[in-house]
Amino acid sequence: xxxxxxxxxxxxxxxxxxxxxxxxxxxxxxxxxxxxxxxxxxxxxxxxxxxxxxxxxxxxxxxxxxxxxxxxxxxxxxxxxxxxxxxxxxxxxxxxxxxxxxxxxxxxxxxxxxxxxxxxxxxxxxxxxxxxxxxxxxxxxxxxxxxxxxxxxxxxxxxxxxxxxxxxxxxxxxxxxxxxxxxxxxxxxxxxxxxxxxxxxxxxxxxxxxxxxxxxxxxxxxxxxxxxxxxxxxxxxxxxxxxxxxxxxxxxxxxxxxxxxxxxxxxxxxxxxxxxxxxxxxxxxxxxxxxxxxxxxxxxxxxxxxxxxxxxxxxxxxxxxxxxxxxxxxxxxxxxxxxxxxxxxxxxxxxxxxxxxxxxxxxxxxxxxxxxxxxxxxxxxxxxxxxxxxxxxxxxxxxxxxxxxxxxxxxxxxxxxxxxxxxxxxxxxxxxxxxxxxxxxxxxxxxxx
Numbered sequence: 001x002x003x004x005x006x007x008x009x010x011x012x013x014x015x016x017x018x019x020x021x022x023x024x025x026x027x028x029x030x031x032x033x034x035x036x037x038x039x040x041x042x043x044x045x046x047x048x049x050x051x052x053x054x055x056x057x058x059x060x061x062x063x064x065x066x067x068x069x070x071x072x073x074x075x076x077x078x079x080x081x082x083x084x085x086x087x088x089x090x091x092x093x094x095x096x097x098x099x100x101x102x103x104x105x106x107x108x109x110x111x112x113x114x115x116x117x118x119x120x121x122x123x124x125x126x127x128x129x130x131x132x133x134x135x136x137x138x139x140x141x142x143x144x145x146x147x148x149x150x151x152x153x154x155x156x157x158x159x160x161x162x163x164x165x166x167x168x169x170x171x172x173x174x175x176x177x178x179x180x181x182x183x184x185x186x187x188x189x190x191x192x193x194x195x196x197x198x199x200x201x202x203x204x205x206x207x208x209x210x211x212x213x214x215x216x217x218x219x220x221x222x223x224x225x226x227x228x229x230x231x232x233x234x235x236x237x238x239x240x241x242x243x244x245x246x247x248x249x250x251x252x253x254x255x256x257x258x259x260x261x262x263x264x265x266x267x268x269x270x271x272x273x274x275x276x277x278x279x280x281x282x283x284x285x286x287x288x289x290x291x292x293x294x295x296x297x298x299x300x301x302x303x304x305x306x307x308x309x310x311x312x313x314x315x316x317x318x319x320x321x322x323x324x325x326x327x328x329x330x331x332x333x334x335x336x337x338x339x340x341x342x343x344x345x346x347x348x349x350x351x352x353x354x355x356x357x358x359x360x361x362x363x364x365x366x367x368x369x370x371x372x373x374x375x376x377x378x379x380x381x382x383x384x385x386x387x388x389x390x391x392x393x394x395x396x397x398x399x400x401x402x403x404x405x406x407x408x409x410x411x412x413x414x415x416x417x418x419x420x421x422x423x424x425x426x427x428x429x430x431x432x433x434x435x436x437x438x439x440x441x442x443x444x445x446x447x448x449x
Contacts, residue, residue, distance in 0.1 A: 025107050028327075047444075062084050062109075067080070072141055079134050082132055083129065086128040087127050092165055093129030094127060095111065096130060096173065104134070111130040116128025118373070118376045124380065157185050171325070178198045198385075207396070216375060217347070218253050219404070219408040224367040238315055238317045239262055240324040260275055268309040321345075322353065323349050323352075345366065373411050
């Protein structure tokens with residue numbers, strides 16, 4: 001007997017919440033995917049009979065472990081470490097490691113689930129995973145960070161490998177942390193393999209990896225605008241965040257003719273009516289990466305710039321690029337963006353918009369690039385780093401730039417294929433279905449596994 005989409009969705013979410021109590025971020029991510037997937041799935045009985053969606057929301061494996069380390073005052077400290085291996089149906093688990101006090105099992109399950117769809121969209125053979133710890137590297141010395149990373153990898157190395165699970169960086173995990181973890185993995189296993197991506201160029205890293213996520217966010221926005229008959233030139237752009245993703249999104253948007261008005265950190269945001277040019281962006285990079293300062297220093301440095309507490313989503317704009325963290329745009333802020341002229345939003349952070357915000361974008365029929373599609377540039381270049389490591393070679397920056405452009409164009413095309421609704425392209429629907437079909441068909445090929 002056929003089941004309606006609403007009934008299937010209600011049953012699915014009821015069961016999911018019962019099995020995963022209290023995991024609000026994971027529930028949110030699963031609903032966001034299922035709400036667009038279910039109307040498609042109910043027309044394909046093979047996916048229902050094989051319980052594909054239900055199986056995808058149950059990770060293949062979750063590893064939780066203690067990370068004990070010693071601070072500079074010789075105090076014994078400990079944190080909780082995780083690795084969530086969601087699905088390896090189409091390739092080795094692939095996804096970042098996050099060090100931040102907000103890290104919980106719920107957050108990492110949502111990220112691993114999203115990563116599975118994102119990696120599928122790239123067209124590269126990568127499964128989905130995510131890991132991290134509730135450790136805060138801010139305010140820690142290099143030696144403290146090194147000792148933590150070494151202890152973290154001492155436990156994690158049992159569960160990863162170049163053909164098993166290939167972690168990368170994420171919030172709180174940059175080149176320094178990757179270097180310490182890779183060194184410990186090599187020390188423990190005596191193997192030099194591509195077990196981590198985001199490595200330094202000296203020991204197997206890839207060019208443009210640092211820039212790739214931010215560039216990709218803008219490339220996806222540009223692809224959406226081209227589909228709609230416009231481009232980035234002359235557009236007023238809001239960017240949140242001031243890390244790598246935000247920085248290189250600003251750089252690329254400016255190169256394509258956009259005028260970036262804002263950047264932010266946890267203390268608030270700066271508004272520069274004259275636009276953040278290359279010189280000003282270099283100041284922010286030095287401020288955040290070298291001096292570890294607060295974004296409000298920008299307003300003291302450049303005449304006419306303003307610092308405001310809160311988030312930048314009340315500033316009038318044409319394009320919004322949220323590049324800070326999950327749930328940074330709520331329904332009210334989305335409506336403010338729409339009221340103030342926003343026509344394009346491309347997500348650099350993972351799940352930066354809550355469900356009310358997503359509904360507002362889609363109801364208004366603006367160009368909305370969801371994170372699993374728009375920020376896939378970083379993991380795409382990570383996949384290329386894996387290929388370079390396996391082949392024991394290094395590609396040029398020019399080759400990688402062309403590949404990144406090609407991958408982002410391919411993701412856009414797959415979203416259009418499954419998301420076109422008359423004259424409107426529902427990119428959320430397109431990304432979810434396109435990402436699902438590849439993984440689901442692989443799972444069907446394996447039988448009950």
